[in-house]
Amino acid sequence: SQQGEEDPQALSIQEGENATMNCSYKTSINNLQWYRQNSGRGLVHLILIRSNEREKHSGRLRVTLDTSKKSSSLLITASRAADTASYFCATAPSGGYNKLIFGAGTRLAVHP
Amino acid sequence: DAGITQSPRHKVTETGTPVTLRCHQTENHRYMYWYRQDPGHGLRLIHYSYGVKDTDKGEVSDGYSVSRSKTEDFLLTLESATSSQTSVYFCAISETTGGSGANVLTFGAGSRLTVL
Numbered sequence: 038s039q040q041g042e043e044d045p046q047a048l049s050i051q052e053g054e055n056a057t058m059n060c061s062y063k064t065s066i067n068n069l070q071w072y073r074q075n076s077g078r079g080l081v082h083l084i085l086i087r088s089n090e091r092e093k094h095s096g097r098l099r100v101t102l103d104t105s106k107k108s109s110s111l112l113i114t115a116s117r118a119a120d121t122a123s124y125f126c127a128t129a130p131s132g133g134y135n136k137l138i139f140g141a142g143t144r145l146a147v148h149p
Numbered sequence: 150d151a152g153i154t155q156s157p158r159h160k161v162t163e164t165g166t167p168v169t170l171r172c173h174q175t176e177n178h179r180y181m182y183w184y185r186q187d188p189g190h191g192l193r194l195i196h197y198s199y200g201v202k203d204t205d206k207g208e209v210s211d212g213y214s215v216s217r218s219k220t221e222d223f224l225l226t227l228e229s230a231t232s233s234q235t236s237v238y239f240c241a242i243s244e245t246t247g248g249s250g251a252n253v254l255t256f257g258a259g260s261r262l263t264v265l
Binding site: 072127129139 | 189252257
């Protein structure tokens with residue numbers, strides 16, 4: 038079964054708006070990562086947050102992690118049409134951090 | 150997708166035939182993975198390798214075998230393809246980074262397999 042589950046499954050916004058995606062997981066983790074996939078392409082790593090961190094920033098990306106709730110969120114600020122893609126969270130379980138487990142993803146559509 | 154190539158990129162085959170997908174890397178990374186991607190399921194780990202001749206099963210390994218005889222090549226074999234194995238297959242590579250052992254994956258472009 039999947040470790041991570043993203044919410045919502047699909048999100049449609051206008052350029053300039055913020056996009057927030059959530060990820061919940063089931064077991065303890067070493068770290069949590071977010072990846073992006075453009076249509077027909079492979080996944081690209083965006084950001085990693087370790088289990089002892091609560092928040093990280095990278096450009097227009099902000100990731101939070103709440104290990105007590107087993108959840109994470111990805112915020113993309115000031116969205117652009119080029120941000121249109123699917124976004125996946127991936128968890129590295131404690132004791133098995135080499136085996137990243139992916140959720141089903143959130144499809145983000147940013148309209149000009 | 151620099152440093153990692155998958156072949157073939159597209160393949161159509163018939164039920165019961167053997168199929169081998171190849172992943173080749175030029176990064177000399179220790180870890181290599183095979184995932185499959187299906188609508189509604191995200192990516193699911195099939196097998197992974199942590200060194201030459203060292204492999205382990207993922208969550209959906211039934212019906213698949215792998216081999217890694219060289220650092221740069223990781224082969225995924227479907228001994229007798231079934232329609233349920235129609236999917237997009239992604240290879241990924243990684244190297245442990247940092248003291249806590251975080252693995253960040255670099256993905257190939259994918260291989261689309263259709264089993265009729």
